[in-house]
Amino acid sequence: MVEEFMGYLRDDGSVGIRNKIVILPSVVCSSVVAQRISEKVEGSVALTHPFGCGHIGPDFEYMARTLAGLAMNPNVYGVLIIGLGCENLTSNILAKRIKNSKKPLEFFDIQDIKGGTIAAIEKGIKIARKMRNEANELKKEPFDFSHLILGLECGGSDSISGITANPVVGIVSDKIVELGGTVILPEFTEWIGTEHLLMKRAINEEIANQIKETIDSFIESTKKLGLDFRGAQPTPGNIKGGLTTIEEKSLGTIAKAGTAPIQGIIQYSEKPKGKGLWLMVEPGLDVESMTGLAAAGAQLIIMTTGRGTPTGNPVCPVIKICGNPKTCDWMRCNIDIDASEIITKDKSLEDLAQILWEKVKNVCNGKLTQSEILGHNELAIWRLPGFGLDISKLLNI
Amino acid sequence: MRKAFIVMAQKDNVATALKEIHEGEEIYYNNKKIRINRKIPFGHKFALKEIKKGEYVIKYGEIIGIARKDIREGDWVHTRNVKSAYLERYK
Secondary structure: OOOEEEEEEOOOOOEEOOOEEEEEEOOHHHHHHHHHHHHHOOOEEEOOOOOOOOOOHHHHHHHHHHHHHHHHOOOEEEEEEEEOOOOOOOHHHHHHHHHHHOOOEEEEEHHHOOOHHHHHHHHHHHHHHHHHHHHHHOOOEEEEHHHOEEEEEEEOOOOOHHHOHHHHHHHHHHHHHHOOOEEEEOOHHHOOOOHHHHHHHEOOHHHHHHHHHHHHHHHHHHHHOOOOOOOOOOOHHHHHHOOOOHHHHHHHHHHHHOOOOEEEEEOOOOOOOOOEEEEEOOOOOHHHHHHHHHHOOOOEEEEEEOOOOOOOOOOOOEEEEEOOHHHHHHOHHHOOEEOOHHHHOOOOHHHHHHHHHHHHHHHHOOOOOHHHHOOOOOOOOOOOOOEOEOHHHHOOO | OOOOEEOOOOOOOEEEEOOOEOOOOEEEEOOEEEEOOOOEOOOOEEEOOOEOOOOEEEEOOEEEEEEOOOEOOOOEEOOOOEEOHHHHHOO
16 A cells, blocks of 8 residues: 655645745844734744844855745745845845745835835735635645655653654654655764764764764864763763763664664755654754754644643644653643553553554644644744854854 | 563563562563562662673673672672673773
């Protein structure tokens, strides 16, 4: 049987599992206007953020790439960019990038229209409503899972995440790769301790060396700040919970990415350059990480949690899976898959992987996740692209 | 029924407790009876077989550390008797 899901075909060949209209403020100054527009148009979402001005060098590139990437996500039908007019990350710059996706795209600056906030909101609502009507005409079609990019994430981990939720996700991750799909594992700070194993999984020596260089250069840079990333793990709380060494902790984390070969490393918010499993350079803050995954084109994120976390993403459904019985009880409204039966009943990792796989298919077919139902639209952008550069130089110390 | 422990991979020489296991309790793994030598807290590990000083501790089928001292079958396996093999390389 061919595994398929019903999705929306985009003009660039990508496939969405949602059909959203994005209202993108190019700068914080137009964020309230963007928010008001989205409140008046069902199925639209404002990507409000506190940035857009005063960016230089790599910071500018990361910001532009991330905001444009979110707007270009396959789950997005069309984009309306609202600029102010005097910012350095202009609506025009973002529009040029987003044009590559061939999505319906409109943009204007508040300073260019007569009537300030009120006129800008009215103009925006008209444009967004028109896009919404066009989006509604689109019919879903069946696609195989080679069209899916899955992002992996963990947040609020506990000492049992690594023996419950994470390995369950690893089984599903392998299945997506097997079906020709793409998977992205971010959070490189959590690979530390397992470089040698990730290197063994790299498809060639060049990729293996990149993995090593990525981690080594980060550790060298943070050493100059007086931080010891290797020595500080596992934390006292981890040890109390039963984790003994840094490699044990990291093995539990990378268990999310199963056993597939590693095709390469991508930078924050960068699109994978092919199918299969990819690593993303990103330091491990949940919301920043999920923003980077969605900006890289992931249509779906699976997030494991132990202590529980409510966060979602504005353009990408997030499936939460949790292995902690108390969290599954106390934060039931935030958890999609209760993996605590591995502990409380005699369920195997494979049993839970089957349940998660069914959930993945349902969510791809349009079923809302808990984070969507509760309206979790958190967005945060990694602002330390000094990684890969000399961080101490960037901070001028 | 609630499981007492989980073994992540066939090659592993440690298991992780899924509930508190008491001293003197006997558990069965691969048709072998293992006597637990001291209390194992929830989420902590115990040895499925003898691990001699200097030998690797294996979980997820991978090396998670080196035994600092001889570890008997059924012993609690933690920081007191295991050190990171990874950190040794960066000393």
